[in-house]
Amino acid sequence: MNDHKTILKNSDWVKGISRHGELIIGFIDSMNIFQEAVYVVVAESDNEELIGKTIPMSLTQVESIPDNETKDAGQLEFLIDLALSTGDKEWFNELSAELNGKKQSVN
Template identity: 50%
Template sequence: MLLKTGDWVKGTLRDGELIIGYIDSLDVYEVVKVTVVTSDNHEIIGKTVPILSGSVKKLPKSKVNNKAQIQFLIDLALATGDEEWFIDLSSKLNTMNELVSQL
């Protein structure tokens, strides 16, 4: 499994906390730094934590099928400061809105 910066992952920290987030950086010692978006430990949400690459699993890319999903992901892109993703999602939402207005 090849991990790269920006990949969404889920994993378990040493203390057993479950996390979902995206890879902020990787190092040569097989440690990834994950920015936590959700966790059962609310104190680490929004923080970047180091975790062994073997303790994370890459999440599959999701297929966005409807307007509500895109709007949720736009909020997530804003919350994580991912401008490129925000622009991509906004473009998809605008395309959907144009198609609906042509009906």
């Protein structure tokens, strides 16, 4: 899936298929370069039990999701909840600012 040309880093959004065949969309929490593994916090999956959990995935199982895709208010609110549950204050502030910008541009 991954052509290894894209350099992945913590907080990058990725999608892939788990070793059990489940669709995974989430962000990289940490990496183990020696094992060629990433630990992904699952934001969306066809297995709802995985949502919110951190799972290990091989670099060959994931591919980067372009960051330039525009998020709607509902997606931003979901991500804000996720940032709160993971205790990521910086990401929370970034998402909150983006959501506030969207709300101000509508008014």
